[in-house]
Amino acid sequence: xxxxxxxxxxxxxxxxxxxxxxxxxxxxxxxxxxxxxxxxxxxxxxxxxxxxxxxxxxxxxxxxxxxxxxxxxxxxxxxxxxxxxxxxxxxxxxxxxxxxxxxxxxxxxxxxxxxxxxxxxxxxxxxxxxxxxxxxxxxxxxxxxxxxxxxxxxxxxxxxxxxxxxxxxxxxxxxxxxxxxxxxxxxxxxxxxxxxxxxxxxxxxxxxxxxxxxxxxxxxxxxxxxxxxxxxxxxxxxxxxxxxxxxxxxxxxxxxxxxxxxxx
Numbered sequence: 001x002x003x004x005x006x007x008x009x010x011x012x013x014x015x016x017x018x019x020x021x022x023x024x025x026x027x028x029x030x031x032x033x034x035x036x037x038x039x040x041x042x043x044x045x046x047x048x049x050x051x052x053x054x055x056x057x058x059x060x061x062x063x064x065x066x067x068x069x070x071x072x073x074x075x076x077x078x079x080x081x082x083x084x085x086x087x088x089x090x091x092x093x094x095x096x097x098x099x100x101x102x103x104x105x106x107x108x109x110x111x112x113x114x115x116x117x118x119x120x121x122x123x124x125x126x127x128x129x130x131x132x133x134x135x136x137x138x139x140x141x142x143x144x145x146x147x148x149x150x151x152x153x154x155x156x157x158x159x160x161x162x163x164x165x166x167x168x169x170x171x172x173x174x175x176x177x178x179x180x181x182x183x184x185x186x187x188x189x190x191x192x193x194x195x196x197x198x199x200x201x202x203x204x205x206x207x208x209x210x211x212x213x214x215x216x217x218x219x220x221x222x223x224x225x226x227x228x229x230x231x232x233x234x235x236x237x238x239x240x241x242x243x244x245x246x247x248x249x250x251x252x253x254x255x256x257x258x259x260x261x262x263x264x
Contacts, residue, residue: 005169007251011235012165014042016089017100020050020072022057026065026107033060037100041163042086042235043255046072046079047124048161057105065107071115072103078111079103081118082127086235087260091193094233094262125157128256132156135189135257138203139249160255168255188249189258192223192232206246216248217241231264238264 020036027033036056040049050070058066072079074092083091089101110117118124136145152171159168192200200223208214216232216239224230232239234252239261253259 004251008169009165011252012041012043012169014086014235015039016042016085019100019102020053020057020105021102022060023104023106023108026061028062029060031060033057035102040085042084042089044085044160044163045083045124045128046081046085047118047121049085053105057107061107068107069110069117069119071106071110073106074101074103078114080115081124082116084254084256084260087193087254087262090233090236090262091195091197094236095195095264097236121161125161128157128160129153131256131258135253138187138189139257141186156255188245189253190219190245190249190261191258192261192263194263204245206244206249213244213246215241216243216245219245232261233264234259234261 017037017039020038022033033056036053038049038053050072054070071081074088077092079088093101133142133145136142155167155171158164159166159171188204188206190201190204194200202223204214204219206214208218220230220232220241231241234248237252239248239252248259
C-alpha cells in the first residue's frame with residue numbers, strides 16, 4: 001500500500017454537495033417538496049447515501065410509485081449507480097463544475113436499457129467485491145483476495161459503507177503489504193471514460209520495456225495515438241502528464257482499486 005497516508009486520507013475525505021429534486025411529473029401533492037441537500041463522499045455509491053433522501057420524497061408520490069425502484073438523472077442522463085459518485089461528477093461536470101450538483105429523483109419509468117437494477121445494498125456489496133477481485137487479478141494475479149477471510153471482506157465493505165477510512169485501509173494495507181506490493185504490480189487496473197460514457201479498459205504495465213517507470217503521457221499516447229491534447233481527470237484533479245502510473249494507482253485509485261479516469 002502507498003506510504004503517503006495523507007494523500008490517501010485527502011482522497012477519502014473528498015465530499016460533494018448534492019441537491020436532489022423530485023421529478024415534477026411524479027409529484028402527487030399540491031404542496032411542492034423542498035429539495036433535499038446533502039454532502040456525500042466522492043468514493044461512495046448512490047444507493048449507500050440516499051436512504052434519507054428517499055424517505056423525504058415518498059410522501060409526495062403515489063403509493064404505487066413508492067414501491068418502485070428509485071433512480072437518478074443529471075440533465076436527462078440516467079446515472080449508473082455502480083459507478084462511484086465522484087467519478088460520475090467528474091464525467092458529467094468536470095469541464096463545467098457546478099455546486100451543488102443538482103440531480104433529479106425518479107420512482108417511475110425505470111430505464112431498463114441503461115441502468116442495472118439495485119434492489120438493496122447487498123447488490124452494491126456484491127458489485128464492489130467483484131470489482132475488487134477483478135482489480136486484484138490484474139495487480140497481483142489474484143493472490144491478495146485469495147487470502148482474505150470473510151471477516152476481512154466484511155471489514156472492507158463496512159469501512160466503505162460507513163465512510164470509515166481507518167477501518168477500510170487497515171485491512172487493505174495489511175493484505176497488500178503481505179504480498180510485497182513494493183515490488184510493483186503485474187498490471188494497473190485502469191478505466192478511461194470519454195464524455196459520451198464509453199469506457200476503455202486494457203492491460204497496462206507500470207513499467208516500460210527498459211524497466212523505467214511508465215508515466216501518464218505514455219499511456220495517453222498508446223490509447224489515443226491520433227490525438228495530441230488529451231488530458232485526464234480523477235477526483236476533480238487534472239493529472240500532470242509526467243505522473244508515474246504506479247504512483248497514481250497507489251494513491252488515486254477508488255476503493256474498488258481501479259483508477260477511474262475521465263477524458264477532459
